[in-house]
Amino acid sequence: MEVHQGTGHAADTLVREYLLLGLRFDRLIEGFVDAYTGDPALRRQVGDEPPPDPRALAARARTLRAEIAGSDLSAPRRRFLEAHLVALECSGRKLAGEQVPFVEEVEAYFQVHIAPGDTDLYRQAHAELEQLLPGGGPLAERLAAFRKRDQVPPERLEAAVHALSSALRDRVRQQYPLPPEETVEYQVVSDKPWSGFNYYLGGFRSRVAINADLGHRMSNLPHLVAHESYPGHHTEHCRKEAGLVTVQAQEEQTIFLVNTPQCLMAEGLADLGLHAVVGAGWGPWTAEIMADLGLRMEGELAERLEQALVKLLTVRQDAALLLHDRGADPDEVAAYLQRWLLVDERRARQMLRFLSDPLWRAYTTTYVEGYRLLSAWLAARPAGVSLAERYQRLLDEPLVPEVVREELAADTAAPSSLEPGSRNAPTRG
Numbered sequence: 001m002e003v004h005q006g007t008g009h010a011a012d013t014l015v016r017e018y019l020l021l022g023l024r025f026d027r028l029i030e031g032f033v034d035a036y037t038g039d040p041a042l043r044r045q046v047g048d049e050p051p052p053d054p055r056a057l058a059a060r061a062r063t064l065r066a067e068i069a070g071s072d073l074s075a076p077r078r079r080f081l082e083a084h085l086v087a088l089e090c091s092g093r094k095l096a097g098e099q100v101p102f103v104e105e106v107e108a109y110f111q112v113h114i115a116p117g118d119t120d121l122y123r124q125a126h127a128e129l130e131q132l133l134p135g136g137g138p139l140a141e142r143l144a145a146f147r148k149r150d151q152v153p154p155e156r157l158e159a160a161v162h163a164l165s166s167a168l169r170d171r172v173r174q175q176y177p178l179p180p181e182e183t184v185e186y187q188v189v190s191d192k193p194w195s196g197f198n199y200y201l202g203g204f205r206s207r208v209a210i211n212a213d214l215g216h217r218m219s220n221l222p223h224l225v226a227h228e229s230y231p232g233h234h235t236e237h238c239r240k241e242a243g244l245v246t247v248q249a250q251e252e253q254t255i256f257l258v259n260t261p262q263c264l265m266a267e268g269l270a271d272l273g274l275h276a277v278v279g280a281g282w283g284p285w286t287a288e289i290m291a292d293l294g295l296r297m298e299g300e301l302a303e304r305l306e307q308a309l310v311k312l313l314t315v316r317q318d319a320a321l322l323l324h325d326r327g328a329d330p331d332e333v334a335a336y337l338q339r340w341l342l343v344d345e346r347r348a349r350q351m352l353r354f355l356s357d358p359l360w361r362a363y364t365t366t367y368v369e370g371y372r373l374l375s376a377w378l379a380a381r382p383a384g385v386s387l388a389e390r391y392q393r394l395l396d397e398p399l400v401p402e403v404v405r406e407e408l409a410a411d412t413a414a415p416s417s418l419e420p421g422s423r424n425a426p427t428r429g
Contacts, residue, residue, distance in 0.1 A: 010071045014064060015252050018081060020045070021060055021088060022255045024052045028095055029359055031258065037202030037241060038254030058092025061085045080398040081252060083111055087260040102324040106362050110264040111401040112369040116321055117314030122340045125311035129342070132304055140342040143305075150217040150302065156293060157216055161186050163289050164222050168230040171277045175388045176231060176395060179204045182238050184229045188212045193354040196224050198233035200256070204241065206234040214350060218295060219302035222286045223274050231277050231395065232270030239395045253398065258359060261400045268370025269394040272378065276391045315340045317368040320355050330356070369401075377404050380411040 019038055023046040026033040036043060065085040068078050090108035094100055100108075107113050126139060133142040152160050165184060172178070182204035192211040199207040208228045210216070216224070226232055237256075244250040256262055278285055283303030290297040319337050322328040328336075330352055337348040354360055374394065381390040393399065 011073045011077075012251075014067055014071050014073070014081070015250075016042070017060075017064055018085070018252055019255055021057060021064065022257045024049070024057055025088065025091060025095075025257070027051050028054060028057075031359055032091075033255060034258055034263075035200040035202075035237065035256040036254060037200070037245070038251060054092045054095035056092075058089045058096065061089035061092060065089070076398055076403075077250060077252065079403060080400055083261045083400045083402065084252075084257065088257070091259055102321065102362070106365050109259045109261070109362055110365055110369065111261050112264065112365060112373070114317060114321065114365055114369065116318050119340070121311050122315065125308050126342070128308035128311075129305065132301065132308065140338075140344075143342045144344065146298075146301070146305070147217055150219050150297065152216045152218055152221060152295070154212060154215075156295065157210065157212065158186065158188060159293055160216075160218070160221055160290065160295070161210060161225060163293060164225040164286070165229055167289055168222070168226055168274075168277065172230040172235055175277065176235060176239065176392055178235065178238050179242055182234070184208055184234050186210060193350070193357050193360065196228045198228045198237075200233065200237040202241070204238045206237065208234070214347075218286065218290050218297040219283065219299075219306070222278075222282065222289075223271070226273035226277065227270040230273070231391070232273040233266060235273075236266060236269060236395050240398075243396055244398060250398065259362060261402075263363065264366040264370040264401055265374070265394065265399055265404075266370075267366040268374035269391070271367060271371045272374055272391075276378070276387060279387075312341055313371060314368055316351060316355070316364045319351065320361065320364050323352075323355055324361060373401060373404055373408075377408045377411075380408055382411060 019036075019042055022033060023036065023043055027046060027049075028051065062085075065082055068082055068085075071078070073081070087109045090100060090105060094105065103114060129143060130139055133139065133146060135142055165186070184206045185208070187207060187209050189209045189211055190213045192209070192213070195211050195214050195216075197209045197211075199209070201207060206229065210224070228234065240253050244253045256266075274282055281303075283297075283299035283301070283306075285299070286302075287297040287299030315337065318340075319333050322336060323330065323333050333355070334345065334348040334352050337343060337351055338345060341348070341351075343351075355364060378387060378390050381387070
């Protein structure tokens with residue numbers, strides 16, 4: 001009989017208390033539990049309790065963290081739980097009304113220290129875009145004209161999503177086996193602060209909501225579908241449920257909590273999904289799929305534009321710092337987003353809505369720092385390790401940012417051919 005380290009009574013009790021703690025946070029902020037596929041009796045127990053005191057939740061997180069050292073958990077599980085209990089303690093403090101400096105808050109949640117980006121790099125990106133989009137008029141107008149040409153007609157959005165999902169699913173299943181019963185249901189929604197959201201339902205099923213309000217571009221849609229489904233959130237949930245939960249009995253993986261290191265890892269791997277399974281040439285690849293739907297996409301240009309736009313990755317994090325760390329006026333923050341991201345006021349205000357949401361205000365860091373950390377880690381993989389093998393570790397292991405940074409510092413292999421992509425609006429989920 002196979003015995004898994006860290007499944008003794010002490011570990012089981014500690015993990016059960018961790019799950020209860022996470023579920024109790026959801027009583028204070030709806031949506032704090034992004035997904036829960038564990039014992040439904042625990043959710044019922046928490047639902048029958050009085051609303052919790054956030055100070056008590058913070059104290060409980062501290063107590064559980066102190067108990068980890070004496071548990072029989074394996075080292076990776078200890079590090080995972082320690083990191084998440086630090087994040088939950090900070091959430092409890094915030095919900096209790098404590099004034100936590102924004103940079104400290106972000107570091108407690110996601111194990112990263114953030115700082116403003118380099119505006120010289122932003123200027124360099126603008127110069128590259130000038131070369132790619134020649135002509136008269138302001139650069140922002142030329143980029144807007146390209147994006148208008150790139151729009152998916154609203155009546156074709158669902159068909160385009162399904163076509164891309166099918167093509168990506170075929171590729172993913174060849175590299176990362178999935179349970180035969182896994183499935184994703186897509187829904188088009190409106191009036192949300194995000195562009196897409198994965199609701200993992202358990203049993204290898206997801207519901208993915210696509211926000212139609214933002215308008216979707218052909219060049220962004222494959223990133224969105226890869227992010228939410230294949231090989232992003234849906235794929236990660238399925239593989240962790242099949243492996244860590246079902247085989248290894250790591251019940252802590254049955255809950256996914258907002259504003260924890262789990263989120264930075266998940267968003268980073270999801271944002272890199274298209275480049276991990278399609279890679280260079282994704283633009284023409286997408287254009288062929290769109291052509292089958294009667295849509296014309298400038299695939300090569302879209303891919304080259306993305307390579308320039310990735311230099312603007314940290315602009316949204318700058319905006320969060322301006323808003324929450326420096327107390328800038330929202331109008332000033334919206335103007336900053338318009339200037340550097342070359343977006344119109346409507347799109348800037350949509351980004352500001354996400355940055356201002358009480359639950360999501362720190363979340364932009366997961367896209368920015370998650371992408372930067374994991375793209376560097378994938379590129380620095382050891383000799384003889386393929387990109388698919390390295391990426392599979394993100395899907396299968398309970399890694400946290402601190403562990404990834406330690407491995408990255410130790411890696412000496414030559415960079416891979418991974419080409420990073422860009423994000424102009426939060427996908428979340």
